[in-house]
Amino acid sequence: AQKVTQAQTEISVVEKEDVTLDCVYETRDTTYYLFWYKQPPSGELVFLIRRNSFDEQNEISGRYSWNFQKSTSSFNFTITASQVVDSAVYFCALSEAKGSGGSNYKLTFGKGTLLTVNP
Amino acid sequence: EAGVTQFPSHSVIEKGQTVTLRCDPISGHDNLYWYRRVMGKEIKFLLHFVKESKQDESGMPNNRFLAERTGGTYSTLKVQPAELEDSGVYFCASSRLGQDNYGYTFGSGTRLTVV
Numbered sequence: 001a002q003k004v005t006q007a008q009t010e011i012s013v014v015e016k017e018d019v020t021l022d023c024v025y026e027t028r029d030t031t032y033y034l035f036w037y038k039q040p041p042s043g044e045l046v047f048l049i050r051r052n053s054f055d056e057q058n059e060i061s062g063r064y065s066w067n068f069q070k071s072t073s074s075f076n077f078t079i080t081a082s083q084v085v086d087s088a089v090y091f092c093a094l095s096e097a098k099g100s101g102g103s104n105y106k107l108t109f110g111k112g113t114l115l116t117v118n119p
Numbered sequence: 120e121a122g123v124t125q126f127p128s129h130s131v132i133e134k135g136q137t138v139t140l141r142c143d144p145i146s147g148h149d150n151l152y153w154y155r156r157v158m159g160k161e162i163k164f165l166l167h168f169v170k171e172s173k174q175d176e177s178g179m180p181n182n183r184f185l186a187e188r189t190g191g192t193y194s195t196l197k198v199q200p201a202e203l204e205d206s207g208v209y210f211c212a213s214s215r216l217g218q219d220n221y222g223y224t225f226g227s228g229t230r231l232t233v234v
Contacts, residue, residue, distance in 0.1 A: 106175065109154075109161045
């Protein structure tokens, strides 16, 4: 069975601080995908990144960076120089391929981390 | 393009009543998913449509939940009769065929409260 653990329930930082959100996953699949989603106060889940299990390169997008380490089954997310607009719930998720052709990428989510960035 | 639209955004009903949630996916998206987040817990998969067909409904909690997608466009999720434990946020998501592993587009969710 697949499992995603986000051990940090809530994090509070002051603007301009760097913050890392942890994500640890469990899967028996050799091929899988990892995701991060952001849920701002408006409620929708906003896709941030997808990483497949064969690509361990870290990724940077502006102030956001992701560190994928298969050896520790972790996919951590760092926000550099945090801003108030970064305040949201962040979800890490893992997908499994199921069904003919692997077309059903059902997501397994962690419980989410509430990030509050104070001015 | 317009996003995934869900309505109502909030619904408060009494135990034993019926509620129908609606999801309008992005036009052209044949994949449609329903997920649910019960307070303080993970977001969990409910079911997956490909066009009008149910591809996977393994996450549906029980037979009080009925999802439909007539004509392969919008989808409804009916809860009848609603119980207290059905309270939570119901998310809908959609994607094009063959592109769901890129991270599908979610709606804003319907917050259901059963009292």
